[in-house]
Amino acid sequence: MKAITTLALTAAAAAMPVALLAAPAQAAPVDGSSTERHASCGTNGPNLDPATSSGATSGARLRTGSDTSCTGRGSSQPSDGLDYYCYTMGNDGMTWTFLRNNRTGVVGWTRDDLLPDGGSTVHCGF
Numbered sequence: 062m063k064a065i066t067t068l069a070l071t072a073a074a075a076a077m078p079v080a081l082l083a084a085p086a087q088a089a090p091v092d093g094s095s096t097e098r099h100a101s102c103g104t105n106g107p108n109l110d111p112a113t114s115s116g117a118t119s120g121a122r123l124r125t126g127s128d129t130s131c132t133g134r135g136s137s138q139p140s141d142g143l144d145y146y147c148y149t150m151g152n153d154g155m156t157w158t159f160l161r162n163n164r165t166g167v168v169g170w171t172r173d174d175l176l177p178d179g180g181s182t183v184h185c186g187f
Contacts, residue, residue: 098187099152099172102126110145110183113163117143117176123169127157135167142157147185148173156180 100106117137124131128151137143141161142163151157156173158180173180 085087098149100127100149100157100159100185100187102128102131105168106147106170106185108144108146109185110147110181112145112183114143114145114176114178114179115139115141117171121171121175123160123162123167123171126170127151127159127170129153130184133169133187134169135165137171138161138164141165143176145181145183147183147187148181149185159185 104126116139119139121137122133123135123137124133125145127149137180144161144163146159146161146168147159148156151170151172153172157170158170158173158176159170160181171180
């Protein structure tokens with residue numbers, strides 16, 4: 062009985078990578094639209110990205126969500142060090158990075174076109 066169980070487990074383990082490889086990847090929409098969920102006001106992003114940066118556009122707002130209608134928590138200046146956490150889409154169709162301003166300690170969402178290097182490269186997962 063043990064030999065049959067071992068054989069069944071070995072066969073299942075061997076088939077697992079094939080099943081994972083056989084799953085089709087989801088293609089991005091051709092029209093540029095996205096099915097990603099934006100970060101609603103009051104949503105923080107997980108700290109997934111080890112990248113740091115500096116040099117945001119002067120006065121770039123850090124908001125409570127990835128939408129210009131969300132309340133501002135603070136802003137960043139070109140000399141501020143920024144700790145990137147992750148990015149997601151905003152309601153405006155642009156990508157937004159959740160980050161920490163190292164000078165002020167404030168965390169928030171900033172549109173990636175206001176960041177000199179385009180923001181985080183790690184998706185938040187929502």
